[in-house]
Amino acid sequence: MNSVLISLTARQLLGRRRTLVIGLLLALPILIAVIYRFSEEAGSGDATEEVALGLVSVMIFTLLLPLVALVFGTASLGAEIEDGTAVFLLTKPIERWRIVAIKVGVASVAAALLVVPVTMATTWIVHESPTADGLMAGLGLGALVASVLYCAAFVALSAVTSRALIFGLIYVFVWETFATRIFDSLRWVSIREYAYGWSDAIISINDNGSFYDPHLGVTTAIIGTMVVLAAACAGGTRALTRFEIGERT
Amino acid sequence: MANLGEAPQSRGVVYDLGYRNYDGPRLGRRYAIRSLYVLSLRNTFGLGRGTLPKVLAFGLALIALLPAIFTVAFGALAGEDFELVEHHEYFGFIGIVIVLFVAAMASDLVGNDRRNNTLPLYFSRPIERDDYLLAKIAALATALMSLTLVPQLLVFVGNWLGATDGTEWLGDNISDIWRIGASSTLASVQLAVIGLAIAMFTTRRAFALTSVLAALWFSVVFTGVLVAVLGPGWAAVAMLATPGYAMNATTYVIFDAVPARADRLGEMADQVAYADLPGWTWIVALVAQTAVALFFAIRRYRKVTL
Amino acid sequence: MAVNDISFELEPGITGLLGPNGAGKSTLLHMMAGLLEPSSGEVLVNGEPSWKNATMYSNIGLVPEREVTYPFLSAWEYALASARLHQLPQPEVAAQAAIDMVELGDAMHRKMSGYSKGMRQRAKIAAALVHDPDILILDEPFNGTDPRQRLQMNTMLKELGDSGRTIVFSSHILEDVEDLAEDVLVVIGGRLGAAGNFRQIRRLMTSRPHAFTIRSSDNRALAAALVDRPHVALVSFDSDAMEVQTTDFGAFTETIAPLVQSSGVALHELQPADDSLENVFAYLVAR
Numbered sequence: 096m097n098s099v100l101i102s103l104t105a106r107q108l109l110g111r112r113r114t115l116v117i118g119l120l121l122a123l124p125i126l127i128a129v130i131y132r133f134s135e136e137a138g139s140g141d142a143t144e145e146v147a148l149g150l151v152s153v154m155i156f157t158l159l160l161p162l163v164a165l166v167f168g169t170a171s172l173g174a175e176i177e178d179g180t181a182v183f184l185l186t187k188p189i190e191r192w193r194i195v196a197i198k199v200g201v202a203s204v205a206a207a208l209l210v211v212p213v214t215m216a217t218t219w220i221v222h223e224s225p226t227a228d229g230l231m232a233g234l235g236l237g238a239l240v241a242s243v244l245y246c247a248a249f250v251a252l253s254a255v256t257s258r259a260l261i262f263g264l265i266y267v268f269v270w271e272t273f274a275t276r277i278f279d280s281l282r283w284v285s286i287r288e289y290a291y292g293w294s295d296a297i298i299s300i301n302d303n304g305s306f307y308d309p310h311l312g313v314t315t316a317i318i319g320t321m322v323v324l325a326a327a328c329a330g331g332t333r334a335l336t337r338f339e340i341g342e343r344t
Numbered sequence: 345m346a347n348l349g350e351a352p353q354s355r356g357v358v359y360d361l362g363y364r365n366y367d368g369p370r371l372g373r374r375y376a377i378r379s380l381y382v383l384s385l386r387n388t389f390g391l392g393r394g395t396l397p398k399v400l401a402f403g404l405a406l407i408a409l410l411p412a413i414f415t416v417a418f419g420a421l422a423g424e425d426f427e428l429v430e431h432h433e434y435f436g437f438i439g440i441v442i443v444l445f446v447a448a449m450a451s452d453l454v455g456n457d458r459r460n461n462t463l464p465l466y467f468s469r470p471i472e473r474d475d476y477l478l479a480k481i482a483a484l485a486t487a488l489m490s491l492t493l494v495p496q497l498l499v500f501v502g503n504w505l506g507a508t509d510g511t512e513w514l515g516d517n518i519s520d521i522w523r524i525g526a527s528s529t530l531a532s533v534q535l536a537v538i539g540l541a542i543a544m545f546t547t548r549r550a551f552a553l554t555s556v557l558a559a560l561w562f563s564v565v566f567t568g569v570l571v572a573v574l575g576p577g578w579a580a581v582a583m584l585a586t587p588g589y590a591m592n593a594t595t596y597v598i599f600d601a602v603p604a605r606a607d608r609l610g611e612m613a614d615q616v617a618y619a620d621l622p623g624w625t626w627i628v629a630l631v632a633q634t635a636v637a638l639f640f641a642i643r644r645y646r647k648v649t650l
Numbered sequence: 651m652a653v654n655d656i657s658f659e660l661e662p663g664i665t666g667l668l669g670p671n672g673a674g675k676s677t678l679l680h681m682m683a684g685l686l687e688p689s690s691g692e693v694l695v696n697g698e699p700s701w702k703n704a705t706m707y708s709n710i711g712l713v714p715e716r717e718v719t720y721p722f723l724s725a726w727e728y729a730l731a732s733a734r735l736h737q738l739p740q741p742e743v744a745a746q747a748a749i750d751m752v753e754l755g756d757a758m759h760r761k762m763s764g765y766s767k768g769m770r771q772r773a774k775i776a777a778a779l780v781h782d783p784d785i786l787i788l789d790e791p792f793n794g795t796d797p798r799q800r801l802q803m804n805t806m807l808k809e810l811g812d813s814g815r816t817i818v819f820s821s822h823i824l825e826d827v828e829d830l831a832e833d834v835l836v837v838i839g840g841r842l843g844a845a846g847n848f849r850q851i852r853r854l855m856t857s858r859p860h861a862f863t864i865r866s867s868d869n870r871a872l873a874a875a876l877v878d879r880p881h882v883a884l885v886s887f888d889s890d891a892m893e894v895q896t897t898d899f900g901a902f903t904e905t906i907a908p909l910v911q912s913s914g915v916a917l918h919e920l921q922p923a924d925d926s927l928e929n930v931f932a933y934l935v936a937r
Contacts, residue, residue, distance in 0.1 A: 177550075337687070357854070
């Protein structure tokens, strides 16, 4: 039963156009990293660190990673609901939590498999000594955590509403990018900050200006991670249990 | 209803449902277009629909309004002309909110009719395909005014009320009114047309949303990086082709606020200054982008299958 | 479409759910299948509520009207996935049996994206039948079927109904319902217009004239006697038959025999002319 759910979800996710578009988007940071590496600015120690962190955090953590997770997370359950195939799954005697858990799992693995290597590759290309200060591993871990958390949140969101994508985008671009910059305390409720908290456990740079400054300690990040996962699974299960067919708002 | 001669073993029932037919007057094409416009405008704000569309639309409009509210509030508290955001910067400041609004509404306005197969219903009324498009564009542009025009006017009124000498302030700043009107109208129409034109090419809400977002927002980020890497020479072409740049630069031009040529290329305003193009080119670029999008939208809807 | 104030029970055998488009047929079926929550009242399946009850699906098969097939699967994979999700002990055997029942064997290994609408419909039915449910709910099962498939679907549903299953299907096509189902539920505008055996329903619609076709040794002599009766509204002649319309079904059936006898005419045939479901339906919808 689990294997059927997994393979159905995976085949649904990795469909034609979607994978192509995401692949192209994810090639952008690598492309820019390569251009930078061969331009004359590269070389001076401090600059590379700032550029590496800037590129990874701006292009990947604030733009591409949430987007990839958003697309996979909403596609894994939301697209099935929109297409009607969710009815096929929901008219089977399967516990709803199992459906949610598998949708989250498959989406997370797919997103992480794409995003983590791109994050590490970008760091590796831009930075002189990428393994120093645990930079590459730390950012990779952060990308992994962010993939899982965003996917979990967006799978749950797409069980609740057919507008999961737009609400997810508003959360990412208005809340995490915009509001947390103005009101510092909002960072307590930010998946990106939880991910940075995990990165910080490995990375031993304390101060790097505006691009990379984790605000939460590791403990807070772990608690935040647990809360997001638990809330997403509980909320998604509840919404699927009460799933009603027809035009949703 | 009486059951005459009912057989004893019968287990059937007939109920009276009391139907009536419409035999009033029928109104024409202009009325139909206006109805579609009003319906679409109401739909963008979720009126006549569920709670969620209302939360979405009014929520985004409120967020777009927040900087204006803060400006006015702080201005009132400080008791003088306090400006958190100036008029010409406003669209740049809330850019992502406007883009998200366009993406969400454009994919709904044209997508819902295709997904729910309601297009045949419209086209079997006295409405032409161009009329349909016109009504949708007008509806989205009007809705967008609540994110472009309304906050700007609020800032204006707030500053006026906060000024120590209201009459003198008004005399100095009255020309801002037409600038506000012109820049918000241009931006609203441009974004409405481009957003709808892109959203029309797919029935899937997710694809429509992502495409509009990519065309209106990612293009800005990408062009920004391109300008930083290539320098302003060739990148000026990319800037002219990017809707976000055309919109913001046009606003700077209208407010006569193109910044002095800067050394760094960090902010969009600096990049626009660095490109050093005559003001009218930005306005032409904006109009051209709108026209091209409109052309494709009309072509698309003339042959859309029902 | 909202439905209100509807109350009925379904018994083993085939029940047709009839109504114009948008009358609320799908809404009713979805409530039965536990995919919509009734805002008041309840829907019980085998005595258990259908809402929020995933285990119920072991006894229910649903064939929705909407597309629920994965375009990238073949019918075989689809039926097999259904069998596995039902956790059947021998999923391959069950899937093969279901595919055979809908006669999709030839195409079962092709991707469903290349199927015709009728084939996809059959794949949906196979997936819904794979666990041999007691209750089968079909929403517009005849959509997109050609006449041969229609016949085959008819036979299949009849067999399933005869084997003691409860089958309910919706349709706006009268012939389909008339062929298959003795019992109908007529839904109009979200409310139950009529329920039960459709011949009985027809008999109850007293405000509309009933028509009979009569053949006898002397139609005109019989007609002369008939027009004398107050409940006879219209008599018209065909080549060798005549049609009589009466405003009172009961009175007509009571008086026709003595009348024939007294007028000395030999009666060859007396048959209700409009006792078809179509007339019942047209009458109910037009009211």
